[in-house]
Amino acid sequence: MPRSRPRILVTVRRTPADAASAADYARRVRYYADAVRAGGGVPTVVTPDDAIPGAFDGLLLAGGADVHPRSYGQPINPAVRETLSIDAARDAMEIELARRALGADVPIFCICRGVQLINVAAGGTLWQDLSLAGVDPRAHDQDGHLPVWEPVHGVSVVPGTHLAEIIGASDTGVNSYHHQAVADPAPGFRIVARAPDGTIEAIESERHRFVLGVQWHPERMVGHHPLQRRLFERFVAAAGGESSGPPLG
Numbered sequence: 001m002p003r004s005r006p007r008i009l010v011t012v013r014r015t016p017a018d019a020a021s022a023a024d025y026a027r028r029v030r031y032y033a034d035a036v037r038a039g040g041g042v043p044t045v046v047t048p049d050d051a052i053p054g055a056f057d058g059l060l061l062a063g064g065a066d067v068h069p070r071s072y073g074q075p076i077n078p079a080v081r082e083t084l085s086i087d088a089a090r091d092a093m094e095i096e097l098a099r100r101a102l103g104a105d106v107p108i109f110c111i112c113r114g115v116q117l118i119n120v121a122a123g124g125t126l127w128q129d130l131s132l133a134g135v136d137p138r139a140h141d142q143d144g145h146l147p148v149w150e151p152v153h154g155v156s157v158v159p160g161t162h163l164a165e166i167i168g169a170s171d172t173g174v175n176s177y178h179h180q181a182v183a184d185p186a187p188g189f190r191i192v193a194r195a196p197d198g199t200i201e202a203i204e205s206e207r208h209r210f211v212l213g214v215q216w217h218p219e220r221m222v223g224h225h226p227l228q229r230r231l232f233e234r235f236v237a238a239a240g241g242e243s244s245g246p247p248l249g
């Protein structure tokens, strides 16, 4: 029987030590929790210091630092070493949780670092920095330049995919706060949206009820862009047991 208020586990980093960063970070975390509630779910926010609840209906892998390249079989590339910031404790927690959720077909919604994490956890690789893909990273970082809800670049969504079915559009504008991206999608995953410069902006599983990752930050856009709210509504509905799989074939 569908659960009316699905329990959504939201994974985030440890709270920063200094007060100013902590306040800023608390605001970012609130965007996730508020978007989950607006979608009909009950969020539980966990850091690498917290005990993981035994049962949850959906997993939201949130944004944050870079996944260590060793997790996808690469050394840190010396050419881009200074662009990397690693959070090994969070990698360990999230890779374990992601594999557990994938194994149990628990719905997973992945945002920014989250889409990178799920791709790595399922066997894919990342660009350690967009410059290595021949892309200008500045085109994908609007931090300090634009309001958080304002789109900075477009994405073209692949027709016939779960993402296309959810947002009901082939092109839409998104915000951008990343310097890495998916390189090789994991086995069983497909590319479902790209930026005009070719950057992979969304992937989804072909084998699960709902495993979707987006490179942008929809939780910062939901107040101004109803299309982005649908991502949370559909994720929470899937977590509640509503049938909502990717199209077959």
Ligand code: MN
Binding pocket: 139, 140, 153, 175, 176, 177, 178, 195, 199, 201, 215, 216
């Ligand atoms: Mn982007």
